[in-house]
Amino acid sequence: MNTQSPPSAPTAARQLRDRLLLGGLLALVILGLVGLAAATGWRETWAQIARLTALQIGLLLALSMVNYALRGLRWHLFARRLGLPLRLRANLRHFVGGFAMSVTPGRVGELVRMRWIRRETGWAFERSAPLVLMDRAYDLVAMALLLGLAVSLAAGGIAGAFPLVVLAIGAAVVVTRPRLLAGALTLGYRATGRFARAFARARAAALSLARFSHTPTMLAALGLGLIGWTAEGYAFHLLLGWMGADVGFWKALAIFLFASLAGGLTGAPGGLGGAEAAMVALLVASGTPMEVALAATAVIRVTTLWFAIALGVAVFPLAERVSLRGAR
Numbered sequence: 001m002n003t004q005s006p007p008s009a010p011t012a013a014r015q016l017r018d019r020l021l022l023g024g025l026l027a028l029v030i031l032g033l034v035g036l037a038a039a040t041g042w043r044e045t046w047a048q049i050a051r052l053t054a055l056q057i058g059l060l061l062a063l064s065m066v067n068y069a070l071r072g073l074r075w076h077l078f079a080r081r082l083g084l085p086l087r088l089r090a091n092l093r094h095f096v097g098g099f100a101m102s103v104t105p106g107r108v109g110e111l112v113r114m115r116w117i118r119r120e121t122g123w124a125f126e127r128s129a130p131l132v133l134m135d136r137a138y139d140l141v142a143m144a145l146l147l148g149l150a151v152s153l154a155a156g157g158i159a160g161a162f163p164l165v166v167l168a169i170g171a172a173v174v175v176t177r178p179r180l181l182a183g184a185l186t187l188g189y190r191a192t193g194r195f196a197r198a199f200a201r202a203r204a205a206a207l208s209l210a211r212f213s214h215t216p217t218m219l220a221a222l223g224l225g226l227i228g229w230t231a232e233g234y235a236f237h238l239l240l241g242w243m244g245a246d247v248g249f250w251k252a253l254a255i256f257l258f259a260s261l262a263g264g265l266t267g268a269p270g271g272l273g274g275a276e277a278a279m280v281a282l283l284v285a286s287g288t289p290m291e292v293a294l295a296a297t298a299v300i301r302v303t304t305l306w307f308a309i310a311l312g313v314a315v316f317p318l319a320e321r322v323s324l325r326g327a328r
Contacts, residue, residue, distance in 0.1 A: 048295035063235035070228035097319035099312025142225030150254035
């Protein structure tokens with residue numbers, strides 16, 4: 001029997017604030033896309049979307065599934081390396097279920113995954129935190145390496161891509177180097193002089209990253225990330241071709257990855273707003289008509305971000321139910 005108490009007033013207030021923030025961001029994104037579509041003509045934008053067949057949409061979703069499946073395998077690989085006593089099915093359930101929280105503020109999806117792990121294994125948050133850090137770090141590494149390669153091979157560069165690549169790889173290096181990350185946390189504590197317990201736990205989690213300094217694991221994780229993100233970039237390339245705006249595979253990949261990383265840098269949940277704006281702007285700068293840029297951006301975001309959220313929503317109740325059984 002679940003004996004968890006109802007959320008306290010501050011928690012309820014924070015949840016309401018997060019929902020309002022998410023709703024506001026989503027409304028702004030929709031209004032922005034609608035405004036641009038209205039300025040260029042509704043018929044042209046909808047005509048581009050209407051040209052897509054069910055088979056084509058299915059292929060876009062299948063390529064997104066390739067990305068999620070490979071990244072889920074990477075999550076399992078890291079979990080096993082950390083010593084987490086869970087099977088592949090459980091780790092995939094946690095990974096996919098967390099997608100339901102992809103567009104909530106503060107990366108709540110990561111906390112939900114850690115909560116499920118704690119219920120089923122008894123592991124404290126700081127003990128499973130390295131799993132989350134490594135997962136995010138290897139996403140950054142894979143995306144940054146692919147973006148650098150795509151920009152170098154694309155016909156016509158993307159302004160600002162190189163600094164973004166350097167920033168992403170730099171952040172990943174810090175996160176994946178235990179002593180470097182622990183040192184950064186120590187400097188953070190000395191600078192603030194506050195939250196000693198939180199900094200101590202974070203430092204302990206950082207030092208435990210040494211478990212992942214295993215060459216076969218690192219190479220396998222990087223390979224899974226590279227293939228997974230290339231699959232979604234290829235989906236974007238196919239989509240542009242179907243809409244009559246083929247900019248070439250490497251440029252399509254570069255635009256997709258740059259927009260995804262730029263959206264993440266805004267700090268908005270799921271990159272909402274920033275990713276869409278960057279994608280439309282880059283497509284138009286590459287000579288793509290505005291109505292096609294809008295349609296392609298809307299479709300690729302639905303078949304990647306929102307498809308992931310739909311999968312997460314479908315798996316979330318099961319993950320919650322199984323974890324509650326494990327907590328009894």
